[in-house]
Amino acid sequence: MLKIYNTLTRKKEEFKPRVEGKVGMYVCGMTVYDYCHVGHARVMVVFDTVARYFRHLDYDLTYVRNITDIDDKIIQRANENGEDFNRLTERFIEAMHQDELALGVLPPDIEPKATQSIADIVRMIEVLIKNSLAYVGGNGDVFYAVSKFKNYGQLSGKNLDDLQAGERVDVDLAKRNPLDFVLWKMAKPDEPSWQSPWGLGRPGWHIECSAMSTCCLGNHFDIHGGGMDLQFPHHENEIAQSEGATGETFVNLWMHNGFVRINEEKMSKSLGNFFTVREVLKQYKPEIIRFFILSSHYRSPLNYSDEQLNEAGTALKRLYNALRGVNVAELIDIDLNSLDAIVEDRFRQGEARCYKLDFEKAMDDDFNTPVALSVLFDLARELNKAKETDHESTKVFAFTLKKLASLLGILQEDPEDFLKSSVLEDEALTNETIEQSIQTRLDAKKTKNWVLADKIRDDLKGQGVILEDSPSGQTTWRRE
RNA sequence: GGCUGCGUAGCAAAACGGUUAUGCAGUGGCCUGCAAAGCCAUCUACGGCGGUUCGACUCCGCCCGCAGCCUCCA
Secondary structure (H helix, E strand, O other): OOEEEEOOOOEEEEOOOOOOOEEEEEEOOOEOOOOOEHHHHHHHHHHHHHHHHHHHOOOEEEEEEOEEOOOHHHHHHHHHHOOOHHHHHHHHHHHHHHHHHHOOOOOOOEOOEHHHOHHHHHHHHHHHHHOOOEEEOOOOOEEEOHHHOOOOOOOOOOOHHHHOOOOOOOOOOOOOOOOOEEEEEEOOOOOOOEOOOOOOEEEOOOHHHHHHHHHHHOOOEEEEEEEHHHHHHHHHHHHHHHHHHHOOOOEEEEEEEOOEEEOOEEOOOOOOOOOEHHHHHOOOOHHHHHHHHHOOOOOOOEEOOHHHHHHHHHHHHHHHHHHOOOOOHHHOOOOHHHHHHHHHHHHHOOOOOOHHHHHHHHHHEOOOHHHHHHHHHHHHHHHHHHHHHOHHHHHHHHHHHHHHHHHHOOOOOOHHHHHHOOOOOOOOOOHHHHHHHHHHHHHHHHOOOHHHHHHHHHHHHHOOEEEEEOOOOOEEEEEO
């Protein structure tokens, strides 16, 4: 039974889809005026893992993740660069897709863009005005009248009286209430703009998500996700807009992931303490970043540091090392379920743990990936033991490990490739050179020339290459 | 000030009202020419003070500390 923490109720709830067997999930994606940082990577990886797991449970999932490609920051950045805003957003959308691909994030089913949803946005604002929930302000902008929406604050646990508006922000005099927010913003000269009943302008920040989500998934859908910082005001405002316009419940379940931190502080653009995904990829393999993200629960804070990334790398190596030398390829066509029969039979006889059940139990508990990973490590230990003696079990364990790991989007590379590859493009030591040195060392070993053999091994170690002799006389190697 | 959430061993990170998390690091052993990897064993815990309970890291209260939101942010 899948349980998910719902921000709306602040409880874990049993997941019940609106329509049997189907799930609609909308996640707030990027505003594309810069490269993705590790915080964005976390959202992508977390909800990619959620999506993979829903599919594993045989739900017919529609996963929507939007792109906000028009807003103040985009305009500002485009002006700074002296380039057209379209060109700017296209560049960063492309960059985002590259980062996703690297991190093993499967594309969402639908990726709507704000600029392609203007008609829907305008239509929604019109309805909101008709419903007396929105008004045209003194400056021509259209605002949402927050006090007219009775449940305002339900998601973030705030009430209007507590919100002490104006304390930290200049009160916009065009608004009736300082907490009212913009739905449609009039264009200044030379700003990108679209025609509307209120004149040339552009959508406010929150309305595009209301329009895109309801258009793609219907007025009422199952799951809406995003970073914790979107809880208020963004998601609160989305509820006000969507429910105000449709009169229906907007979303059943809200999921929010925790922040990536640096030195106990939120990684954010405004603080300037962020690392972009492409920066980090220069130093670490993408799968290590993915593992690092999954090594803590999605709602917990995730502290970013080299030490942590290095540990993630070591841990991942342990898993790959366990798979090393096992011919998983010949089993690749068997699906996980047909393997269950074998495993469950052994399980019943008390011979084996049912790792798949343990894994699913962890994931069913609000996507507890740290525990799911710990099951993979238990499995790896079992596999390592089996490799010594039991051929049949070796295959079963290796296959189970790889299949379960695929639900997390890890461990799908060839172990040899993973262990031998380097992120450094200008790696001085080629694989061929290493193989040659190993051959020389093997010759030295034959004549029991331990001094030379050890020197070669030490030299290679100095260059980040670890040699491992096997009892059969073979020598394998990997990079540190 | 209002509202969230967190505080676990050397580090990271989970679960659970009574029983081994897991990974890295440490220690001892097996294996190895020696290593590495692997296996076995093992040492370090639950911020503080009270309460509930036969029993609390786990539930409740208070205190201390940290982070986040209340403004753009994933």
